[in-house]
Amino acid sequence: RNDVMRKTVQLWKTYDAFDTKSALWIPYYRAEATVAKPASKSVKASLYLHPAKDALLVIGNLSPDVVETAVKLNLSALGLAGRPVAARNALTLERTPCENGSLRVRVLPKSFRLIWVCTRRHGA
Helix, strand or coil: CCHHHHHHHHHHHHHHHHCHHHCEEECHHHHHHHCEEECCCCEEEEEEEECCCEEEEEEEECCCCCEEEEEEECHHHHCCCCCCEEEEECCCCCECCEECCEEEEEECCCCEEEEEEEEHHHCC
16 A cells, blocks of 8 residues: 555645645745744744635644644634634544634644634635
């Protein structure tokens, strides 16, 4: 079984479903100052954004250790303030805790998580 190929296919399906081609890309060095601030210094968060609709966060762990951290989202800057939001792991579809704009994520060493955040109306 080619597990790498299966994961790659799932990754591309996720990017297509989110429509990353029409989304605004915000790299971690801009995101941290404006829309997504990880609590851990070894974690970086970049994202694709469809303002007022949804965001696809790429949360990377640069350390050699497992990291459990929060990522604080600026819901106003994302256009999601005042609306109920939900989050899920975009590859496994498991719900990701998101309370008051703060995500809780566990990221393996030298790895990443794709987290899809949207208004509950849009189906996260």
